[in-house]
Amino acid sequence: MSTAVTTGAEGRARVAARRPRLGRFRSAKAWFLLPAVIWTCGFTLFPLFYALWLSLQQSRGMGRPLEFAGLKNYGRLFGDDRVWGALGFTLGYAAVTVAIQIVLGLGLALLVNREFRLRGLVRTLLLLPLFATPVGLGFLGRIIYADAGPINVALTAIFGSGVPWMSNPWSARIAVALLDIWQWTPFCFLILLAGLQSIPDELYEAARLDTNRRFEMLWHITLPLLRPLIALTVLLRLVEALKIIDIPFALTAGGPGRANETFSIFIYRTAFTGFDIGYASAASFLFLVVVLVVVNAFILFGRFRTVWQAGD
Amino acid sequence: MNVAGRLPPFLRLLWLLGLLLALTIALAPLLWAIRNSLMTLEDTYKPLFIPFLQFMPTLETWSFELLEQSELSTALGRSLVVAFCHLLVVIPIGTLAGFALGRFRYRRPDNFNITLWFLSQRFLPPAVVIIPYLLMMRAACGPIALPFGLWLPQPLQLVCVLEGDRNLLNTLSAITLAHVTFNLPFVILIMRSIFAELPREIEEAAKVDGASDLQIFRKIALPLAVPGLVAATLITFAFSWNEFLFALILSGPDSQTLPLLIGSGEGVRSLDFPSVSVRALVAILPPVVLAVLTQQWIVRGLTLGAVKG
Numbered sequence: 001m002s003t004a005v006t007t008g009a010e011g012r013a014r015v016a017a018r019r020p021r022l023g024r025f026r027s028a029k030a031w032f033l034l035p036a037v038i039w040t041c042g043f044t045l046f047p048l049f050y051a052l053w054l055s056l057q058q059s060r061g062m063g064r065p066l067e068f069a070g071l072k073n074y075g076r077l078f079g080d081d082r083v084w085g086a087l088g089f090t091l092g093y094a095a096v097t098v099a100i101q102i103v104l105g106l107g108l109a110l111l112v113n114r115e116f117r118l119r120g121l122v123r124t125l126l127l128l129p130l131f132a133t134p135v136g137l138g139f140l141g142r143i144i145y146a147d148a149g150p151i152n153v154a155l156t157a158i159f160g161s162g163v164p165w166m167s168n169p170w171s172a173r174i175a176v177a178l179l180d181i182w183q184w185t186p187f188c189f190l191i192l193l194a195g196l197q198s199i200p201d202e203l204y205e206a207a208r209l210d211t212n213r214r215f216e217m218l219w220h221i222t223l224p225l226l227r228p229l230i231a232l233t234v235l236l237r238l239v240e241a242l243k244i245i246d247i248p249f250a251l252t253a254g255g256p257g258r259a260n261e262t263f264s265i266f267i268y269r270t271a272f273t274g275f276d277i278g279y280a281s282a283a284s285f286l287f288l289v290v291v292l293v294v295v296n297a298f299i300l301f302g303r304f305r306t307v308w309q310a311g312d
Numbered sequence: 313m314n315v316a317g318r319l320p321p322f323l324r325l326l327w328l329l330g331l332l333l334a335l336t337i338a339l340a341p342l343l344w345a346i347r348n349s350l351m352t353l354e355d356t357y358k359p360l361f362i363p364f365l366q367f368m369p370t371l372e373t374w375s376f377e378l379l380e381q382s383e384l385s386t387a388l389g390r391s392l393v394v395a396f397c398h399l400l401v402v403i404p405i406g407t408l409a410g411f412a413l414g415r416f417r418y419r420r421p422d423n424f425n426i427t428l429w430f431l432s433q434r435f436l437p438p439a440v441v442i443i444p445y446l447l448m449m450r451a452a453c454g455p456i457a458l459p460f461g462l463w464l465p466q467p468l469q470l471v472c473v474l475e476g477d478r479n480l481l482n483t484l485s486a487i488t489l490a491h492v493t494f495n496l497p498f499v500i501l502i503m504r505s506i507f508a509e510l511p512r513e514i515e516e517a518a519k520v521d522g523a524s525d526l527q528i529f530r531k532i533a534l535p536l537a538v539p540g541l542v543a544a545t546l547i548t549f550a551f552s553w554n555e556f557l558f559a560l561i562l563s564g565p566d567s568q569t570l571p572l573l574i575g576s577g578e579g580v581r582s583l584d585f586p587s588v589s590v591r592a593l594v595a596i597l598p599p600v601v602l603a604v605l606t607q608q609w610i611v612r613g614l615t616l617g618a619v620k621g
Contacts, residue, residue: 032412035405043493044433047444111330126338131603133554135571136595140345143588194611194619243437246556250575264439271443284440295435
C-alpha cells in the first residue's frame with residue numbers, strides 16, 4: 001500500500017501519496033514507538049516471565065540458591081487457607097467498595113448535574129479526596145478512628161459508646177472500606193458527571209411530552225445512555241481496587257490478624273517477610289489469572305473497542 | 313443543564329441538604345487534619361473548631377516536623393527527586409509513542425492492538441512483578457544493571473547511593489525506574505487522545521512542504537499539545553508521589569520515600585494527633601493541589617483518554 005504513512009482519513013491519504021521519499025517516513029513510524037516498546041519489554045514483559053520462572057522454583061531462605069520445584073508451589077496454593085482467605089477478601093472487598101462508590105458517585109453526579117451558582121466550586125471541592133495520597137489517608141485514619149478520635153467521640157455522644165475500630169476484624173474492614181469509598185467516590189462522580197453532561201437536553205424535553213416523573217426519565221433515558229460509561233468506570237475501579245495495598249497497610253498493617261490482608265499484602269509478606277519467593281510468585285500468578293478473568297469478562301461485555309478508538 | 317425544570321420546594325430542600333452533606337463528608341477529614349495540625353496536643357481533645365476565636369492556631373508542630381526533625385523533610389526531598397526524575401524519562405518516551413499512536417496508522421498490529429497492549433499493563437497487578445523487580449535491582453552489575461546506569465539522568469546518579477557493589481537496591485534510581493514503568497502506559501494513552509484531537513490541517517500543510525515526521529512532531533504538534541502535556545505531567549507526578557508498593561519493596565534506609573515513612577508509622581506515636589496530622593497532610597496536600605490545577609483534564613486522565621470530560 002503506497003499511502004501507508006498518512007495520517008487520518010483515506011481521502012487525505014491521496015495528498016500524501018504524491019509526496020516523495022515514502023520509505024523514510026515508513027520507518028519513522030516505528031522509531032516513535034520504539035523506546036516505549038523496548039521499555040515495556042524490559043520492565044514489564046521480562047519481569048513477568050521472570051516471575052513465571054520463579055514460581056517454578058523453591059527457595060530455601062534468603063541468599064540460598066533456588067531449587068527447581070516444578071508445579072509444587074501451585075499445588076501448595078490449593079491447600080492453603082490463607083491464599084483463599086486473602087483472595088476471597090480481596091474480591092469481596094473490591095466488589096462491595098466499587099458497588100458503593102458507583103452508586104454514591106452516580107447520586108452525586110445527579111445532584112451536581114443541574115444549573116446552580118458555585119457549581120464549579122462544588123465540583124472542585126468534591127474531587128479533592130481523589131488524589132489524596134492513600135498511605136497518608138490510611139495514616140490519618142489511625143487518628144480518625146482512634147478511641148479519642150472524632151468518630152468515636154461523636155458515636156459516644158449519640159449512642160453512649162464508641163466502636164473499637166482497630167481491634168475487631170469486621171469493624172477494621174469497614175474502617176478501611178470507608179476510607180477507600182471516601183477516596184474513590186469522586187472518581188466515579190467525575191466520570192459519570194461528564195457522561196451526564198454529554199446527554200443532550202432535547203432527549204429530556206422530548207420525554208417530557210410523555211411523562212413528568214423524574215424517576216422514569218432517570219430509568220429510561222439517563223441510565224441506559226450512561227451504561228457504557230458505568231461499565232467503563234466499574235472496570236477501571238475494579239482493576240485498581242483489586243490491587244489495593246496502601247490504605248489497609250497504613251491503617252491496620254493488614255490486621256487485626258489477617259482481617260485486612262489483601263492479596264497484594266499477602267504476596268508482599270510471603271515474599272519479603274517469609275522469603276518464600278517461589279510460592280509468592282505462584283500466588284501472584286493465581287492473582288494475575290483472577291484479574292485477567294475479571295478484566296476480560298468486562299472487555300467482552302463492555303464493547304470497549306469503540307471507547308478507546310474514539311479518537312482515531 | 314436543568315434536567316427536568318425547576319424542582320418543587322420540598323425536593324429543592326432535599327437536593328440542597330444532599331449537596332451539603334456530600335461536601336461535608338468530602339472535606340471533613342482534610343479540615344479535621346488541618347485543625348489538628350494547628351493545635352497543641354491538649355487542645356485536640358477539646359471540641360474546639362474555629363481558629364482565632366476558639367483556639368490560637370500554632371505552627372509549632374509544622375516547624376517541629378519539617379524543620380527541627382530531619383526525617384520528614386528528607387523523605388519529602390526523596391519523593392520529589394523520584395517524581396521529578398521519573399518525569400524526565402516517562403514524559404518524552406510516552407509522548408513520542410502517544411504521538412505515533414494518535415497520528416500514524418499502523419497495520420499488523422494495528423493501532424488499536426498496540427494501544428490495548430499498552431493499556432493492558434495498567435491492568436497488571438504490580439504485586440505480580442515486585443519479586444522480579446527486587447531481584448533485578450539486586451543483580452549487581454549484571455547485564456540488567458548496566459543499562460540502568462546508562463539510562464539514569466544525571467541528577468539521579470548524584471543522589472542515588474551506589475555502594476561498592478553497584479547494587480541498585482536501596483537507591484532512588486530503583487524506585488524511579490519502577491515508577492516510569494507503571495506510568496508509561498498512562499502517559500501514552502493520554503497523549504494519544506490529545507494528539508488525535510489536534511487539527512490535522514497544519515500538519516498536512518507542513519508535510520506537503522517537506523517537513524519530516526520528527527519536525528512535525530517538534531515544531532507543530534507538540535506546541536499545540538502543551539496544555540494536555542502539562543496536565544499529563546502533573547497527574548503523573550501525583551501518581552508517582554502516591555505510589556507505595558514499589559517504594560516499599562525497593563527502598564531501604566537510604567532511600568525511604570515519603571509514602572514509606574508515613575506508611576510505616578515510624579518516628580511518631582499514633583496518639584500524637586498534631587504530628588500524625590502534619591505528616592499525613594504533607595503527604596496528602598501536594599497531589600490534592602495538583603488535582604485542582606489539572607481538573608479540566610482529570611476525567612480524560614483517569615479514564616486513560618476514553619472519556620473527554
